[in-house]
């Protein structure tokens with residue numbers, strides 16, 4: 253697809269919709285800056301990941317078909333979440349595999365679906381200009397983005413160009429934060445034990461800001477930092493920084 | 507935790523308890539951390555790793571596709587070399603064969619080399635019930651035998667113990683304990699305790715890392731050399747092995763060995779790698795007079811015919827376990843079975859039952875690290891997801907959780923209703939939070955807030971704000 257102004261369908265994701273709309277608006281702004289025309293299909297609700305990961309394949313299939321149908325008209329599908337996008341890209345085709353027509357449609361949508369940071373950097377070759385965010389930040393690589401979509405260097409490349417932003421190395425940067433969707437509430441003791449390793453490692457960097465590109469993980473880490481009284485560490489999605497929209501409160505409430 | 511109370515059915519309770527033990531956390535962090543770093547280092551000098559993984563996967567897949575053929579060939583060649591091959595479908599049958607053989611040899615004491623299959627079929631217990639003394643010769647197995655605990659890891663069974671705890675244990679149990687805070691001295695202490703028992707044993711029992719079909723050979727690896735002493739000194743050597751251990755030819759075992767050592771301990775090769783082909787021959791001066799090989803099915807043929815088939819490629823390296831954040835938080839015991847971590851969460855439901863092990867596939871964040879490190883490319887997260895599907899279908903998911911997902915999905919296919927519900931939830935959360943940015947206690951979400959705060963939504967939902975901006 254070599255359109256100058258591709259038409260992008262924004263998959264807001266249910267969590268961003270309900271909890272932190274800023275991430276959605278920042279994504280929208282960045283897509284427009286990168287020369288896209290953006291639509292937000294009104295029929296979208298959730299990608300079905302909670303159903304898929306609970307074993308509710310029937311429910312997951314129904315939701316997958318709805319997303320496929322809602323987003324197939326666009327040149328691209330973009331979401332500010334590696335795990336939702338991973339569901340669309342890697343799991344829909346397999347989920348709908350027993351129906352050849354749906355499988356084909358799912359594969360077509362999967363092929364044009366991108367997580368926002370990799371879309372900006374790889375597809376649109378967009379770079380931030382004149383963005384300033386003076387902070388010592390550290391970066392947590394979220395699992396689905398990293399292992400299902402292969403996103404590692406892309407976000408860092410973009411963040412490197414932000415004025416005043418320094419990224420400090422994080423020990424265990426690719427280790428799971430312990431969120432795991434419904435896992436976090438089904439096995440709270442284990443989930444909390446895992447995230448305390450993460451917050452300890454974050455604190456050890458001396459950073460004043462934590463960045464990660466999946467709201468579920470951000471809520472988990474921010475929730476733990478807040479419980480530990482680490483009011484010195486602010487938590488944002490990278491798109492909020494890149495869109496110059498991180499002037500308000502971070503995910504941890506400050 | 508004593509062996510008797512162990513069951514995957516208690517996973518939730520035991521996991522919640524495990525995270526409260528500081529010494530467990532220290533032990534796990536030390537050892538898994540070390541193993542992870544060593545693996546990275548050894549792979550730096552092994553650029554063929556990725557290509558070899560693919561070869562290994564193909565070797566295993568090929569063998570599994572022709573398992574009956576290779577097993578028959580193994581039996582033929584092992585028999586020709588003078589060994590006796592036995593077949594056991596269930597753990598009970600396997601144990602009975604071993605016990606009968608021990609009785610036949612009039613054995614009062616047996617030495618054993620660490621074998622997870624032996625644990626799987628409950629051999630330690632069966633030996634005890636038969637009144638036969640069991641001497642564990644692997645250092646870690648020796649430790650947990652003294653502590654009367656089950657293994658918590660498949661390569662390092664005493665993973666859950668700190669060296670300080672081991673020192674206490676030896677001080678208490680060894681006839682002439684040697685303890686000075688150094689690991690080397692602890693090893694000396696165990697050696698002094700164990701050596702006389704090697705000589706006194708009537709039967710040596712080992713597992714097998716590989717069975718070579720074309721030669722009838724049993725391959726074992728250890729890092730302590732205890733397999734050789736265990737199997738060479740007594741008059742009878744009994745091998746217990748799962749049927750999936752067979753490979754066609756020696757070179758295939760060598761490919762897998764290269765991956766096994768690197769993935770398990772981050773070393774280029776295992777310290778001791780032994781090939782046993784039949785008992786002592788006429789022109790030989792050492793070795794057992796009799797060799798028996800017990801091949802165990804225990805659910806494996808069923809796995810072969812199911813979606814879980816890729817799991818039979820497993821070479822028991824434990825890399826998935828060492829890199830699992832859940833294992834890293836709770837250790838091996840809460841899994842309630844011989845096999846912990848990701849591989850255990852797939853194996854245990856197959857070897858025991860999904861009913862008792864229904865928690866295991868759900869107790870996973872699906873982070874994917876296990877698949878990334880598995881040397882035979884087992885798609886562990888996919889298998890775990892597929893087991894979750896089974897728990898859903900077979901009504902093994904707690905009712906309230908199932909209803910919640912169903913209700914949520916019912917709403918999620920009705921966009922207008924969904925907007926209404928998400929708008930209300932968003933509003934209620936903000937109301938509950940009041941001026942605070944974070945919520946410390948949340949009705950219906952106690953699981954979340956018992957250890958973490960929950961963020962207050964920053965404003966009305968995206969969709970509400972978006973419509974407003976569009977002037978609608």
Ligand code: SF4
Nearest residue numbers: 820821823824826880
């Ligand atoms: S599943 Fe893979 S990584 Fe885990 S023990 Fe088996 S071979 Fe090793």
